[in-house]
Structures are given as structure tokens and as C-alpha cells.
Amino acid sequence: MPEPSSKTVMPAQDASTAALTLGASSEPQSLGKPRSLWSDAWHDLRRNPTFVISALLILLLILVAVFPSLFTSINPQRCDLLMGNDGRTPGHPFGFDRQGCDVYSRVIYGARASVTVGVLVTSGVVLIGGLIGAIAGFYGGAWDSLLSRITDVFFAIPILLFAIVFLSSFALRSIWTVVAAIMLVGWPSVARIMRASVISVKESDFVTAARALGASDMRILRRHILPNAIAPVIVVATILLGVFIVLEATLSYLGIGLPGSTVSWGGDINDAQASLRTAPHVLLYPSVALSITVLAFMLLGDAVRDALDPKLR
Amino acid sequence: MGTYVLRRLLQMIPVFLGATFLIFYLVLGMPGDPLATMCGERGCDPATAVALRAQFHIGQPLYIQYFEYMKGILTLDFGETFSRRPVLEVMSEAWPITIRLATLAFIIEIFIGVPLGLVAGLRRGKFFDSSVLLGTLMIISIPIFVIGFLMQYFLGIKLGWFRPTVSGEAPWNELMLPAIVLGMASLAYIMRLTRTSVVENIHADYVRTAVAKGLPHRRVVTVHLLRNSLIPVVTYLGADIGALMGGAIVTERIFNIHGVGGLLYQAINRGEAPTIVSIVVILVIVYLVFNLLVDLLYAVLDPRIRYA
Numbered sequence: 001m002p003e004p005s006s007k008t009v010m011p012a013q014d015a016s017t018a019a020l021t022l023g024a025s026s027e028p029q030s031l032g033k034p035r036s037l038w039s040d041a042w043h044d045l046r047r048n049p050t051f052v053i054s055a056l057l058i059l060l061l062i063l064v065a066v067f068p069s070l071f072t073s074i075n076p077q078r079c080d081l082l083m084g085n086d087g088r089t090p091g092h093p094f095g096f097d098r099q100g101c102d103v104y105s106r107v108i109y110g111a112r113a114s115v116t117v118g119v120l121v122t123s124g125v126v127l128i129g130g131l132i133g134a135i136a137g138f139y140g141g142a143w144d145s146l147l148s149r150i151t152d153v154f155f156a157i158p159i160l161l162f163a164i165v166f167l168s169s170f171a172l173r174s175i176w177t178v179v180a181a182i183m184l185v186g187w188p189s190v191a192r193i194m195r196a197s198v199i200s201v202k203e204s205d206f207v208t209a210a211r212a213l214g215a216s217d218m219r220i221l222r223r224h225i226l227p228n229a230i231a232p233v234i235v236v237a238t239i240l241l242g243v244f245i246v247l248e249a250t251l252s253y254l255g256i257g258l259p260g261s262t263v264s265w266g267g268d269i270n271d272a273q274a275s276l277r278t279a280p281h282v283l284l285y286p287s288v289a290l291s292i293t294v295l296a297f298m299l300l301g302d303a304v305r306d307a308l309d310p311k312l313r
Numbered sequence: 314m315g316t317y318v319l320r321r322l323l324q325m326i327p328v329f330l331g332a333t334f335l336i337f338y339l340v341l342g343m344p345g346d347p348l349a350t351m352c353g354e355r356g357c358d359p360a361t362a363v364a365l366r367a368q369f370h371i372g373q374p375l376y377i378q379y380f381e382y383m384k385g386i387l388t389l390d391f392g393e394t395f396s397r398r399p400v401l402e403v404m405s406e407a408w409p410i411t412i413r414l415a416t417l418a419f420i421i422e423i424f425i426g427v428p429l430g431l432v433a434g435l436r437r438g439k440f441f442d443s444s445v446l447l448g449t450l451m452i453i454s455i456p457i458f459v460i461g462f463l464m465q466y467f468l469g470i471k472l473g474w475f476r477p478t479v480s481g482e483a484p485w486n487e488l489m490l491p492a493i494v495l496g497m498a499s500l501a502y503i504m505r506l507t508r509t510s511v512v513e514n515i516h517a518d519y520v521r522t523a524v525a526k527g528l529p530h531r532r533v534v535t536v537h538l539l540r541n542s543l544i545p546v547v548t549y550l551g552a553d554i555g556a557l558m559g560g561a562i563v564t565e566r567i568f569n570i571h572g573v574g575g576l577l578y579q580a581i582n583r584g585e586a587p588t589i590v591s592i593v594v595i596l597v598i599v600y601l602v603f604n605l606l607v608d609l610l611y612a613v614l615d616p617r618i619r620y621a
Contacts, residue, residue, distance in 0.1 A: 153331035155552070156597050160559030161577065165339050165589065168581045246456045250563060253458050254578070273462060273567075280466055287459040295454035302450065 037231065041307035051303035057296040064108055065115040074105040076263050087281065097268065097282045098275055106263055107289045113264035114293060116175065117248040121182045122241045129187035130233055133194025137229075138202060138221055147191070154188040163247065164256055173259045178251060182244050193236050197229040204228070235305040242297035249290055265290040321608065325601045336593045337379050340586045361395060365586075386594060392587030394580075400591045403576065408595075410483045411572035414564070415557050417488055418496030419550075426500045427546065430507025431539055437512050445508065449501035457560050461494045461567040478569045488570070495564045499553050506549055510542035517541070543614050551607030555600050 045051045064071055074092075079101035086096045094103035136147040154162075163181040170177045201207065202225060210224050251257030252266030260267060265286040272283035370378045385392065391400035433445040452460070468490060469477030475490040514520065515538060523537045561574030569575075573592055580588035612618045 149327055149331070152328045153335060156328050156332040156555075156600050157336065157593065158555040158559035158596060158600075160562060161593065161596070162336075164562070164578075164581050165336055165593075168584065169339050242454065249456055250458060253456075254563070254566070256581075269458065269462075276462060276466055277470060283462055287455075287462070291451075291455040291459060294456070295451060298450055298454050 037308065041304070044307040045303060048303050048307070050299050051307075054296045054299035054303065057292070058300060061111060061115060061293055061296065065112040068109045068112060071108045072102075072105040074102045076101060076105040076109040094285045095279075095281050098271060098279070103282060103285050106268055107265070107285050109263040110265040110268060110286060110289065111293070113175070113252075113258055113262055114245045114248060114290065117179055117182065117258075118241045118245040118297075120179045121186060121244045121248075122237050124179070124183045125186040125190050125240065125244075126233060126237050128183065129190025130194045130230075132187070133191035133233075134198050134221065134226065134229075136191070137195040137198030138217075138225065140199075144195075148195070151188045151191050154185070157185075159185045160247070160250065163251060164254065167251065167256050173257070175258060175262065178248055178257050181251070182247050185247075186240065186244060189240065190233060190236060193232050194229065197232045198225055201225050201229045231308045235301055235308060238304055239298060239301035242294040242301070245290070245294055245297070318605070318609070321605050325605070329597055329601060332597045333383070333590070333594050334379055337382070337590055338375065340584075340589050341375070341378060361397075364393065364397075382590065386591070391591040394588055395583065395585055400587045403588065404573070404591060404595070407571060407573045407576045410488075410570060411558075411561055411565070411574060413483065413485060414488050414492055414495060414561060414570065414572060415554075417485070417492030418499070418557060421492060421496045422500045422503050422553075423550070426503030427507050427539075427543070430504040430546075431511055431534070431542075433504065434508040434511025434515065434542075435534070437508075437515075442508070445504055449504050452497055452501040457494065457498060458563050458567060460497050461491075461564060464490060464494055465567060481571060483570055483572070491564050491568045491570060494567070495557060495560050498560070499549075499556065502549060502553075503546055506546050507542060510545050511538060514538055514542050540614055544611060547607050547610050547614065551604045554603045555596070558596055558599075 079099045080096075081100045086100075088095045092102050092104060094107065097103050097106065132147055132151075136144045162185045166181045166184055167173065167177060207220060207224055210220050215224075248257055249264070249266030249269070252264050253270045255270055258264045258267060268286040269283055269290070272279070272286070276283055370381050382392070389401060391404070393399055394403055429445060433442040436442050465477050468474050476487050479487045479491065519541070520533060520538050523533045528537075558574070561572060562578050563574070564570070565572045565574035566578060576588065577592050579585075580592070
């Protein structure tokens with residue numbers, strides 16, 4: 001589709017003039033086909049350098065996670081104790097950790113654990129939290145009271161503490177227990193957002209119209225409410241993905257997350273803290289990788305929010 | 314006001330019971346013999362096992378165990394640790410340290426976060442604002458333990474400005490660095506929240522009226538704009554108390570502080586059920602009371618909010 005008008009896109013730098021001309025913002029639509037919220041957001045996003053940079057970073061990260069062998073030929077599990085905590089040597093740009101493993105290859109292979117946990121947990125949390133929030137918001141009444149009280153209960157326990165207690169009740173640790181633990185503590189935030197969003201959309205005229213035409217509850221929820229209520233959830237999910245990666249790393253750092261046999265940034269940081277004074281580089285590289293990953297998702301979430309909700313700029 | 318507080322207190326009861334029961338279930342109610350989890354691979358000595366069975370009414374239905382335990386807590390009987398010390402005594406040594414740490418972190422968050430957020434909001438789109446937005450995003454992205462190690466390494470070990478680890482008594486001045494680390498992420502959130510809220514309110518009618526009345530700029534900003542913009546910030550602070558307590562587990566481990574976070578972490582690793590449940594009970598109460606206070610504070614900040 002050719003760009004019908006650049007006027008429909010509000011200038012990013014001045015939301016106050018945007019607010020003043022809000023009443024007139026529907027006018028340029030007569031110049032061409034009106035854009036939906038999504039294509040409008042996509043139009044904004046492609047022009048946003050923050051989005052482009054963070055999206056490229058995330059693509060690279062996914063590539064590293066799926067095909068780590070493209071980036072290093074060294075096995076992260078094959079270590080030489082004689083090289084323990086040594087600095088960089090040719091072929092080993094990040095040096096060696098306490099066990100004498102190559103830090104660069106461990107950083108590369110560690111991406112997979114973080115990305116897997118982040119993606120699995122976020123999908124699960126959006127499904128479960130979204131469903132619970134949608135039911136509470138749509139049906140209201142007793143359902144809402146019950147589900148909202150359950151959400152309150154989960155909010156009253158500090159997230160990290162909750163996850164640790166949950167994980168400690170398992171004798172065997174695997175990536176699945178970590179995913180389950182983070183999902184258990186993560187769904188309430190999505191449920192709250194979804195509930196609020198569904199309640200605000202539920203009152204719209206098009207919902208009343210659909211109801212008057214005799215649409216069933218399921219149809220109204222699926223065709224009319226969800227597509228219009230999902231935007232805030234997507235924004236929160238992007239940001240939460242970063243938060244979940246931090247949580248996984250924190251749990252692994254506390255020695256209660258991923259099993260020691262899995263190469264992960266959190267676990268490596270935990271191992272490196274013993275030699276912080278003598279070999280700070282071992283701690284530095286996985287930390288930087290972890291922080292950049294999280295930053296990429298946070299930036300992406302920020303950009304997506306700006307595109308979907310121009311008022312907040 | 315009185316009825317509102319009473320209603321809120323009544324609403325807290327199911328949340329309190331639900332949250333504590335959930336933790337109780339995770340610690341004691343999972344399938345298998347809870348003593349096996351509690352005592353680890355080596356197993357408890359018979360005397361401890363007998364004491365634990367009696368203490369938790371093991372063998373009876375879970376809700377009776379829970380009920381009996383909560384009845385004990387009402388009379389301040391929190392049970393005993395594995396080394397047969399009353400949990401109350403252990404907690405009374407740890408709590409003051411963590412309260413000092415959290416208070417310092419709170420002070421840092423409020424007195425640095427709010428002013429910087431206000432300035433950023435007032436200068437929206439300028440250089441200062443953009444650097445605040447980017448800087449806070451970076452802080453939020455760096456996990457708390459990484460911030461902890463970086464600060465410990467550079468400020469503690471390299472520059473020697475702070476003690477890298479905290480001594481047993483944990484006086485205020487030694488807790489300074491851990492408190493900065495603990496409050497760092499929340500500080501960034503508070504800056505962003507204040508900034509967004511100020512930006513939203515800067516064109517509000519009451520601000521225009523205040524300017525039109527000829528009030529001095531300083532008064533418009535502090536009394537009218539800032540006061541009304543603080544509501545989301547205060548909401549965040551109420552929820553933040555839980556995050557601070559979670560963060561304390563990590564921060565206290567990095568700086569070797571013997572507070573509640575460290576105690577809790579040890580207890581979880583050992584499966585010391587009385588300590589875990591007791592600390593969680595207190596944490597949940599603190600969280601609920603804090604959130605009630607926050608709701609009452611709304612009325613102070615925004616005179617349009619009234620509680621009947």
C-alpha cells in the first residue's frame with residue numbers, strides 16, 4: 001500500500017500539539033484508506049530507530065540461541081583446569097573461567113537457556129494470564145471477584161521469594177521446573193492488565209451492536225473484544241520477557257534455577273563471583289551479555305508502547 | 314474513613330490467609346514426606362524429627378496443620394529452627410538489619426528518584442530528559458546482582474570508598490552501598506513514573522489556574538504539579554516493598570549481610586519450614602499494611618479523593 005498521507009502519523013516530538021489537534025486527527029483519513037491500529041503502529045515502528053536497533057539485536061540473539069555453533073567452534077563444556085581464570089589468549093578473546101572453560105563460547109551457548117526460558121514463560125503467561133483476565137473482565141460479578149482475589153493473593157507474596165520456595169520443593173531441577181516457577185509468579189500481572197483492558201473495551205458501542213445482532217459470548221469475546229484489548233498485553237509481554245530472563249538468571253545465580261549441567265549466564269555469574277577480586281573478566285562477559293539481552297527487550301517494549309499508545313509519549 | 318479502613322482490613326483477611334496457605338502448602342503440603350524435604354539427604358536426628366512432627370502436626374490433614382500453626386503465631390509462637398532456637402529470637406536479630414537496609418533504599422529511591430523525574434518531566438524532550446529515559450532503561454535492564462558486583466568491585470574494592478562486605482552488626486554507614494544496589498532498579502522506575510506523571514499533568518486545568526492566579530513558579534511546581542503527580546509513584550512504592558524484600562535475598566547474599574533475606578535463603582536451602590513460613594507471614598502482613606497506607610495517602614495527595 002502506498003503511503004496515502006504522512007499527516008495521519010503524529011510527529012513524535014510534540015505530543016502536546018497532537019493532543020490539541022486530536023479532534024482533527026480523523027480528517028486526513030478521508031484522503032485514503034483508513035489505517036487500522038496495527039498497520040498504523042507498524043508504520044510508526046519502521047521509522048523508529050529504537051525499534052530497528054532492538055529488533056536487530058533480538059534477531060541476532062535468536063540466531064545465536066538456535067545456532068550457537070555458527071559463532072564458535074569451541075565446546076563450552078570442554079575445559080582445561082590448567083587455564084583456570086587466565087586472561088585472553090589468541091582464539092580465546094574473553095579468556096577462561098575458574099574451571100578453565102572458554103568464556104566466549106560459554107557466553108554464546110548461554111544465550112539458548114535465557115531465550116528458551118524467556119519465550120516459553122512469556123507465551124505461557126500471556127495464555128494463562130490473558131485467559132483469566134479476559135474471563136474476569138468479561139463476565140464480571142462473582143467470576144471477577146473470585147479471580148481478582150486469587151490475583152491479589154499472588155501479588156501479596158514477593159515474586160522472587162515465591163519462585164524460590166516453589167523451586168525448593170522439587171528435588172530434581174530442569175528447565176521445566178524453572179519455566180513453571182516463573183509462570184506461576186508471572187501470570188497475575190498479565191491477568192490484571194488484560195482484565196482492565198477487556199473492561200474498557202466491553203463498554204464500546206461495537207460490542208453493544210454485536211450483542212444486539214445476536215452474537216454469542218464466545219464470538220463477541222473472540223472477534224470483537226480480544227483484538228481490541230490485546231494491545232496493552234503485547235506491550236507488557238515484551239517488557240516482561242526481559243524481566244523473566246532476569247528472573248531466570250537470578251534464580252540460576254542463587255543456585256536454585258537451571259541445573260549446573262546447563263550452560264547459562266546466571267549460573268556462570270554465580271560461579272564467577274568467587275573469583276571477583278582476582279578474575280573480574282569472568283564475571284563481566286556473561287553479565288554484559290545478559291544486560292544487553294534484557295535491554296533489547298525493554299527497548300522493544302518501549303518502542304511498541306509508543307507506537308500502540310501515542311498518548312504516553 | 315473509619316468504615317473504609319475497617320472494610321479494607323476485612324478484605325485483607327482472605328488475601329492474608331490465601332497467601333500464607335499457598336506458601337504453607339509449597340513448604341509442607343507437596344506430595345511425599347515433608348520431613349524428607351526438610352531434613353535433606355542426611356536426614357534429621359530422631360529428636361528433631363519427633364519435634365518437627367509435633368510442631369507441624371504431620372500426619373493430619375494439611376488444613377489442620379495450617380490452622381494449628383497459625384494459632385501458634387497468634388500467641389507469637391513461631392516454632393523452632395533445626396538448632397532448637399525459637400524462630401522469634403532468630404528473626405528479632407535479622408529484622409532490624411533488613412529494616413535498616415530497606416529504609417535506606419526507600420530514602421534513596423524517593424529523594425533521588427522523585428526530583429530527577431520531576432526535572433526530566435519539566436524539560437520533556439530536552440537532553441536531560443532523554444538521558445534520564447535512556448539511563449533508567451539501562452539500569453532496569455541490568456540485573457540487581459550484576460549491579461551489586463559491579464559496585465562492589467569498583468566502589469568497594471578498586472576505589473575503596475565503601476566496605477565491600479558488611480560486618481555482623483551492620484551499622485547504617487556500612488549498609489549505604491548495599492542500599493544503593495537494592496534501591497537502584499526501583500529508583501529507575503520511580504524516575505520514569507514521576508516523569509510520565511508530570512508530563513501528563515503539566516497541561517492540567519489546575520496547573521493553568523495556578524499559573525493564572527500568579528502563583529510563583531516554585532509553588533506551582535511543588536504544591537500543585539508535583540503533589541498531584543505523586544499518586545502513581547506512591548502506588549508503586551506500596552507494591553515495591555515486596556520487590557525490596559525479594560531483592561534483599563540477593564543483595565544480602567552479595568554483601569554478606571545477616572538480615573532476613575540471608576536468613577530466608579538459608580532456611581529455604583535447608584528446608585527449615587518454621588523459619589520460611591514465619592518470615593513469609595510477616596512479609597505478607599507488611600505488604601498488606603503498606604498498601605492500605607498507600608490508599609489512605611491518596612486522599613492526602615489529591616483532595617478530590619475522599620473515603621466515606
